[in-house]
Amino acid sequence: DIQMAQSPSSLSASVGDRVSITCRTSQSISSLLNWYQQRPGKAPKLLIYAASILQSGVPSRFNGGGSGTDFTLTISSLQPEDFATYYCQQTYSTPYTFGQGTNLEIK
Amino acid sequence: QVLLEQSGAEVKKPGASVKVSCKASGYSFSTFDINWVRQAPGQGLEWMGRLNPNSGNTDLAQKFQDRVTMTSNAAISTAYMELTNLASEDTAMYYCARDKYGATEPWGQGTLVTVSS
Numbered sequence: 001d002i003q004m005a006q007s008p009s010s011l012s013a014s015v016g017d018r019v020s021i022t023c024r025t026s027q028s029i030s031s032l033l034n035w036y037q038q039r040p041g042k043a044p045k046l047l048i049y050a051a052s053i054l055q056s057g058v059p060s061r062f063n064g065g066g067s068g069t070d071f072t073l074t075i076s077s078l079q080p081e082d083f084a085t086y087y088c089q090q091t092y093s094t095p096y097t098f099g100q101g102t103n104l105e106i107k
Numbered sequence: 108q109v110l111l112e113q114s115g116a117e118v119k120k121p122g123a124s125v126k127v128s129c130k131a132s133g134y135s136f137s138t139f140d141i142n143w144v145r146q147a148p149g150q151g152l153e154w155m156g157r158l159n160p161n162s163g164n165t166d167l168a169q170k171f172q173d174r175v176t177m178t179s180n181a182a183i184s185t186a187y188m189e190l191t192n193l194a195s196e197d198t199a200m201y202y203c204a205r206d207k208y209g210a211t212e213p214w215g216q217g218t219l220v221t222v223s224s
Contacts, residue, residue: 094166
């Protein structure tokens with residue numbers, strides 16, 4: 001199985017800040033990585049697929065990058081609704097493993 | 108509008124089975140895989156497996172291969188996930204999600220399965 005190392009596990013930031021979350025995989029996955037946002041009590045929502053493609057309807061302040069084994073999700077200017085938990089997931093080979101999650105909290 | 112609507116919450120005793128349904132609307136059901144993901148209370152996301160509604164083929168995570176069956180009924184655009192021999196560790200929210208060429212969206216609203224004696 002492909003192992004996922006997502007960091008940080010938690011992050012405190014303020015509205016307007018720029019933040020980045022990283023995801024490292026145990027082997028190369030090309031660009032087959034998704035990023036999700038999950039708010040409390042809600043289903044995950046796809047933000048980015050194929051490492052850098054913004055899902056329709058997702059604000060442009062979300063940006064994904066990377067390939068191979070190292071990936072980054074950047075939020076350019078945090079808005080109040082962005083405080084949530086974020087997960088990466090590889091879709092290169094099954095089982096489609098997830099990162100451990102990053103809890104983004106208001107400072 | 109593409110939607111996945113899941114069945115309601117379930118409470119089961121240890122050793123029992125549960126079958127969760129996921130009804131799709133707004134697209135051609137047989138065209139895209141359905142993934143199943145679960146989330147234990149306060150924990151992260153765990154991929155369980157995927158179903159190809161057209162062929163009926165499934166690809167299950169190893170830990171679920173003995174206990175999970177994924178099926179579908181194309182006539183009613185519904186996918187099912189059955190988990191047998193339930194234990195307390197299976198208490199979780201279970202989600203279905205469409206996989207459109209690697210873009211896993213939308214997700215169902217989730218079905219809470221509680222296992223308690």
